Amino acid sequence: MASFTIEKRQLKNGELRYKATIFVKKQGRIIHRESKTFRKKDLARTYGRNRVSELENEGVLKDKPVPLGVLLDKYMADRDLWDKTGRTKRYVIQMLRDCDIATINSDQLRTSDLIEHCRNRRAAGAKPATIYHDIAYLRSVMKKAKPVFNINANYTIFDEAVPVLVDMDLIGKSQKRTRRPTENEIDRLKEGLKKRQESRPNGHTRIPYLDILDFSILTCMRIGEVCKLRWEDLNEEQKTIVVRDRKDPRKKEGNHMIVPLLGESYDIVARQPKRNALIFPYNAKSVTAGFQRVRNSLGIEDLRYHDLRREGASRLFEMGYSIEEVAQVTGHRNLNILWQVYTQLFPHKLHAKFNEETAHS
Structure with missing residues (x-):
């Protein structure tokens, strides 16, 4: 069943606009949605009535082009697609829905x-x-x-457009990030996080920021992975733990991996209270927010929590671990990405390694 609504909006200059939105529902679920904006309410109402009549007489468009905004709506309404769409992709699609490009027909998109x-x-x-x-x-x-969706769309236009967009420097790959915290920055962060940890009043959840910070560096885990670790996945004898659904561009779910708890990381886990099925039963966003507030208060610039993962990987390389061994900790399937993106060695530390090798020779 098709229907439409009229929404009045006022522009910054005071002028009014009227947006006609047409819906088609099936079994109480929206299966089609499109909209168009007019300067006058009567025009919006006339368009809505005519469009509803067309859809009811001809059915929802099949094998025909639609505005890209309609296509995006259909994608978002399809649970089999949307539920498996990552957070970044969801944000981008929702943003595109409100851009001018959404008004262009799916078969008429040009470079x-x-x-x-x-x-x-x-x-x-x-x-x-x-x-x-x-x-x-x-x-x-x-x-x-x-x-x-049985909708015509000339997606092959991207074969022509992408090289042009790259040549014009309008799109490009992200630059390799090399930021590592200095020893002084880590010491200051620990002091600041300790104060934040101890300042929580009684009755409030006290996040063990220091343990989580050290654990994140030692294990090279993402904060989201840290906050999902389960006691049942801990192997005390072998000092390993299963990291469930580890991020992998080729596999969204079921990418479980056994990770060694090196150095003090096992001791950090062992001293956590067993009050929950999770070892660190805290919201990853809350942990990151606390880190960011302390970092900002200390005036430490351009340091992200995810940089701790690079810090941990770089430390393992500096300790002499092979790339294959480091990958067992970080979870990288592509060793080239591990080496290029998650490694940033401090050149001055090569002196200590050289002196150590010389002493043993």
């Missing part, structure tokens, strides 16, 4: 349209690596238009 979209995003402050996600995820949605 010039993509150039205009990228320029608009750049003018709004987005970097080439960020805009690259717009193009990649829009292409992904358009490739599913025909097989999933």
Whole structure:
């Protein structure tokens, strides 16, 4: 059943606009949605009535193009697709729904349209690596238009457009991040986190920031992985733990991995109270937020919690572990990515290694 609504909006200059949104429901679920904005309410109402009549007489569009915004709506409404879509991709698709490019028909998208979209995003402050996600995820949605929704979409336009966008520096891959905290920064962070940890009033959850910080570096785990570790997955005899659903671009779920708890990391786990099925039963966002507040208060710039993962991997390399051994800790399947992205060695530490080797020779 098709229906429509009229929404009045006021622009910054005081002018009014009327947005007609058409819905088609089946068994109480929206299966189709589209919208168009007009200067006058009567025009919006007339469009809504006519469009509803068309949809009820002809049925929901099949094998025909639709505005990209409609296609994006369909993608978001399909649970089999949306439920398996990652957080970043969801954010980008929802953002694209509100961009000018969403008004273009799915079979009429041109390279010039993509150039205009990228320029608009750049003018709004987005970097080439960020805009690259717009193009990649829009292409992904358009490739599913025909097989999933019976909607024509010329996704092959991206074969022509992407090289042009790269040449124009409108899109690009993210730069390799090399930030590692210095020893002084880590000492200051620990002192600040200790004060934050001890300042929590009685009755409030006290997050063991110091233990989690040290554990994150020693194990090279993402904070989301740390906060999902379970007691039942701990092997006390072998000092290992199962990290469930570890991030893998080729496998979204079931990527469980046995990870060694090196050095003090096992002792950190052992001293946690067993009040929950989780070893660290805390919200990962809360842990990160506490870290960020302390970092900002100390004036430490350009340091992210995820940089601790690089710090841990780099320390293992500096200790002499092979790339294959480090991968057992970090969980990387692609050793090239591990070496290029998660390694940043401190050159001055090579002196100590050289002196040690010389002493043993």
